[in-house]
Amino acid sequence: MEMFLDGTFTPARDGRVMPVTDPTTGESFDTVPLAGPADADIAIRSAARAFETWKRTPVTERARIQKTCAAALRAAAPEVGALLSRELGRPLPGCLHEISRSAELLDIYAEEGLRLQATLSLGSATGEKTIVTRDPVGVVVAITPFNYPINLLMFKLGAALVAGCTVVAKPSEDTPLSTLKIAQIFHAAGLPAGVFNVVTGDRALGEALVAHPTPRKIAFTGSVAAGKAIAAAAAGTVKRLTLELGGQxxxxxxxxxxxxxxxxxxxxxxxxxxxxxxxxxxxxxxxxxxxxxxxxxxxxxxxxxxxxxxxxxxxxxxxxxxxxxxxxxxxxxxxxxxxxxxxxxxxxxxxxxxxxxxxxxxxxxxxxxxxxxxxxxxxxxxxxxxxxxxxxxxxxxxxxxxxxxxxxxxxxxxxxxxxxxxxxxxxxxxxxNDIQRSSHFVPFGGMKESGLGREKGRYGVESYLEYKTMYLSYEVPE
Missing domain, CATH: 3.40.309.10 (Aldehyde Dehydrogenase; Chain A, domain 2)
Structure with missing residues (x-):
């Protein structure tokens, strides 16, 4: 399977590929591109072009498209679940459950997007108004691990899209196929080209994405060591960060x-x-x-x-x-x-x-x-x-x-x-006194070296928005 860039499957610029292995047998059953910095630049430029239109798309329309994508994911669950089971090795029922929860989270994020509001201060003088609104951060790089590749992608993608951001996702080398398939499904469901791009590769690709000057946020789930490296690299261009790191x-x-x-x-x-x-x-x-x-x-x-x-x-x-x-x-x-x-x-x-x-x-x-x-x-x-x-x-x-x-x-x-x-x-x-799956409606994230920021619910959507204060002056009729 190839990368999904600007609405179409695309090989790496230099033609390199890497194998995808079935963990139950140790046998390779497919390949994906081994992308490099040039491919990262192409994907980010695609997302940046799409951002200019997507950020101006009314949030009601973004939410409608997102709900359509959630429905399409549910409809494709047997196909996506079988692919996920093959690349991850998890028994199929667990994979289907992950897809169901992922679609549910997309819907919840869409609904939270519809609740976003600007505020108008009542403390302004006559002839002045102060509005506090929120703008989408911009292009987002989402780097996800192998263990729950769909659900942990939706932690980031669902919040970013309804907030008005565009996304370049880099899935784990172990489980890239399900993410690529979902990008195709979402594009067919009406998500515009360039809004969601998927690049595949190793650590060098991740480093190129993080170092690129255009993205304004990195959303990462993975190890503490990798999170620290991402935070250090992102500091060079003051990128926003959501880091969900290790646990003990x-x-x-x-x-x-x-x-x-x-x-x-x-x-x-x-x-x-x-x-x-x-x-x-x-x-x-x-x-x-x-x-x-x-x-x-x-x-x-x-x-x-x-x-x-x-x-x-x-x-x-x-x-x-x-x-x-x-x-x-x-x-x-x-x-x-x-x-x-x-x-x-x-x-x-x-x-x-x-x-x-x-x-x-x-x-x-x-x-x-x-x-x-x-x-x-x-x-x-x-x-x-x-x-x-x-x-x-x-x-x-x-x-x-x-x-x-x-x-x-x-x-x-x-x-x-x-x-x-x-x-x-x-x-x-x-x-x-019991252990349920983490709720999609409340914040999820860690303290100390387990990470920065929160995902899920309105807290997740808000992390893809920047506050903007607008001071308005106007003539008051006498």
């Missing part, structure tokens, strides 16, 4: 918690998408009186999870590539060397249907200590560390002893204690 999210299980409910929620959330997402449960602190009981309940639920071999059925798929697998594998080895107990999982799956991919079963590590990597660094894989604590206060202190601050989770029947812990946790989102 803690859960606190108090002695009075509903242990079965807590175990169910942590197992479901911690191992969804084979642990390949940023705000999953990574580490758990359990009060000592219920530690053994909770470990037994959680182990039983996790051990019952199924991993789908190539061509087979199951709840979880493989990790997307060798690098992602190696991170989990190294954290398991580190925990073993430091005295951690492997309760379930812990070793790569092999045999028919597994040998071609990086399959790791859901893994629980008990008696984890603060010096273990699984308790300090993002895993991005199906591994959870667990530790006993003597009090909720100790759990809170250990939970906050981290450079990350994306999400956190608390389980207790005592509402006052739960609210105290939620308020004390240094995280952008906190869940009490």
């Amino acid at each position: 999210s803690p859960a606190i299980v108090c002695a009075d918690a509903d242990l079965d409910k807590a175990a169910t929620a942590i197992a479901r959330h911690g191992f969804a998408n084979s642990g390949q997402f940023c705000y999953r449960v990574n580490r758990v602190y359990v009060e000592r009186p219920v530690y053994a009981d909770f470990l037994a309940r959680l182990t039983a639920k996790v051990a019952a999870m199924t991993v789908a071999p190539a061509g087979g059925a199951g709840e979880l798929g493989p990790l997307v590539n060798a690098k992602i697998f190696a991170n989990s594998d190294q954290q398991i080895a580190d925990a073993r060397a430091k005295g951690g107990r492997i309760l379930t999982g812990g070793a790569r799956l092999t045999g028919p249907g597994f040998d071609g991919g990086y399959y790791l079963p859901p893994t629980l590590i008990a008696d984890a200590t603060p010096d273990m990597a699984v308790m300090r660094e993002e895993t991005f894989g199906p591994v959870i560390g667990l530790a006993a604590v003597d009090s909720p206060a100790e759990a809170l202190a250990q939970a906050n002893d981290s450079r990350f601050g994306l999400a956190a989770f608390v389980f207790t029947r005592d509402l006052a204690r739960g609210l105290m812990l939620c308020e004390g946790l240094e995280a952008g989102s906190v869940w009490l």
Whole structure:
């Protein structure tokens, strides 16, 4: 498949390509262009031309087109879902669910765009008026990861489009095909040429996009290290930033918690998408009186999870590539060397249907200590560390002893204690007594090194707008 620029599929200027691999077998099944700086410039120029018209398109029309795109995405779900499943390795039901949530977010952003307003100050003198309005930022570069490539793109694209911005998207090298297909679908649904462009390539392409002087904003989801590099490069032209970076999210299980409910929620959330997402449960602190009981309940639920071999059925798929697998594998080895107990999982799956991919079963590590990597660094894989604590206060202190601050989770029947812990946790989102998917209506983002800015709801749309104050003077009839 080729890049999608200015409404048409386009090869790289120099003709280079890179493979797209099926993670379940390790086999290449397609190629996409390996674009460079010249291709980045072409895409950005296309977006800049389209911006001159798109920013003047009434927001009611932008919202109408966006809702049409959402409907087209739903209609194409079987085709897009199959493509996403092939390039990501996730079982098809999870891919279809991602498409459904993505279309829902597009609709919500469109509705939030219709609620945007300017204000007129009442404090002006006679013959003067002061209007505060908002203009679209301009051309936006959206750089997205492999794990939820459609949904995390819509975090950015849906907000940018309804705000009046145009977008150049660079998907992950692992999952470019679904993004390219969506660009084609949206163009056919009525999105004008150049408003949404997709370029494919490696890190060098991302660097060229960030360094280009024309874009006014970079929206990025990915690692802390990459986010810091983007922020440093963007400072040269004072680009606006939305950075949703890594997470190392803690859960606190108090002695009075509903242990079965807590175990169910942590197992479901911690191992969804084979642990390949940023705000999953990574580490758990359990009060000592219920530690053994909770470990037994959680182990039983996790051990019952199924991993789908190539061509087979199951709840979880493989990790997307060798690098992602190696991170989990190294954290398991580190925990073993430091005295951690492997309760379930812990070793790569092999045999028919597994040998071609990086399959790791859901893994629980008990008696984890603060010096273990699984308790300090993002895993991005199906591994959870667990530790006993003597009090909720100790759990809170250990939970906050981290450079990350994306999400956190608390389980207790005592509402006052739960609210105290939620308020004390240094995280952008906190869940009490259950773990639902993050809502599309409220802000999502992190504290500390987990990022800058917020996405979703009106908060996401507003991050693609600049305030403008207009001072008006006029003659007052006598």
